[in-house]
Amino acid sequence: TQSTRPQRILGAVQQNATRGDPRSVVRAIDQYCRNQEWAMNVGDEKGCILDSVVSEVNPATVLELGTYCGYSTVRIASLLPPHAKLITLEFNPEFAVIARQVIAWAGLEDKIQLVEGASGDLIPKMKEQFGVETFDLVFLDHWKDRYLPDTKLMEECGLLRKGSVLLADNVICPGTPEYLEFVRSSPRYESQYFKSHLEYTKVEDGLEKSVFLG
Ligand SMILES: O=C(NC/C=C/[C@H]1OC[C@H](O)[C@@H]1O)c1cc([N+](=O)[O-])cc(O)c1O
Numbered sequence: 206t207q208s209t210r211p212q213r214i215l216g217a218v219q220q221n222a223t224r225g226d227p228r229s230v231v232r233a234i235d236q237y238c239r240n241q242e243w244a245m246n247v248g249d250e251k252g253c254i255l256d257s258v259v260s261e262v263n264p265a266t267v268l269e270l271g272t273y274c275g276y277s278t279v280r281i282a283s284l285l286p287p288h289a290k291l292i293t294l295e296f297n298p299e300f301a302v303i304a305r306q307v308i309a310w311a312g313l314e315d316k317i318q319l320v321e322g323a324s325g326d327l328i329p330k331m332k333e334q335f336g337v338e339t340f341d342l343v344f345l346d347h348w349k350d351r352y353l354p355d356t357k358l359m360e361e362c363g364l365l366r367k368g369s370v371l372l373a374d375n376v377i378c379p380g381t382p383e384y385l386e387f388v389r390s391s392p393r394y395e396s397q398y399f400k401s402h403l404e405y406t407k408v409e410d411g412l413e414k415s416v417f418l419g
């Protein structure tokens with residue numbers, strides 16, 4: 206029977222990465238997706254920008270919206286200080302099955318909690334079910350038309366504090382126009398655009414970093 210793209214990405218990790226070495230997992234996925242078949246990982250170029258923001262924020266609590274195969278999950282978690290926690294939400298059960306194995310191969314199960322379900326349903330449960338106060342960093346990489354409603358929902362649920370950082374992928378391609386307009390015009394956010402390219406291509410894309418001002 207035909208394999209799926211996420212299954213082939215997991216295969217590339219298991220064949221080319223070293224167990225317990227997150228950076229080798231990241232490298233294996235990038236090499237596969239650059240040379241064999243494109244996939245919607247944040248990728249190596251935007252990944253360097255992601256790394257620099259994670260290192261600058263040095264977060265104790267991270268929320269990722271949109272796990273896919275776990276590429277950015279592993280990339281972020283590999284930079285977190287001890288005892289820091291990353292919660293990642295994924296709607297698609299097939300993606301979640303693969304991501305759990307990629308996370309395990311990287312040896313990062315203790316830092317990462319993958320939760321299956323819709324972000325709109327799970328965000329209001331964060332405090333009671335997952336014992337979260339606020340998030341120091343949120344990486345938005347799920348359905349592009351959910352970036353804005355979920356940001357408003359995080360505010361309403363008291364999950365953002367003065368200084369919380371939102372980092373959004375794909376603000377140019379595929380694009381998140383309503384979200385971009387909101388964070389760039391709202392007096393409650395200080396936004397900055399990091400120009401880059403769509404993963405593994407020459408098409409323009411970028412990350413938008415928005416600091417919540419409380
Ligand atoms: O849709 C994208 N991401 C959202 C993912 C959506 C899927 O994952 C969450 C949900 O299960 C859905 O099936 C995306 C799309 C492109 N693209 O070039 O089409 C590039 C990217 O970096 C992306 O994150």
Ligand SMILES: [Mg+2]
Nearest residue numbers: 247346374375
């Ligand atoms: Mg993306």
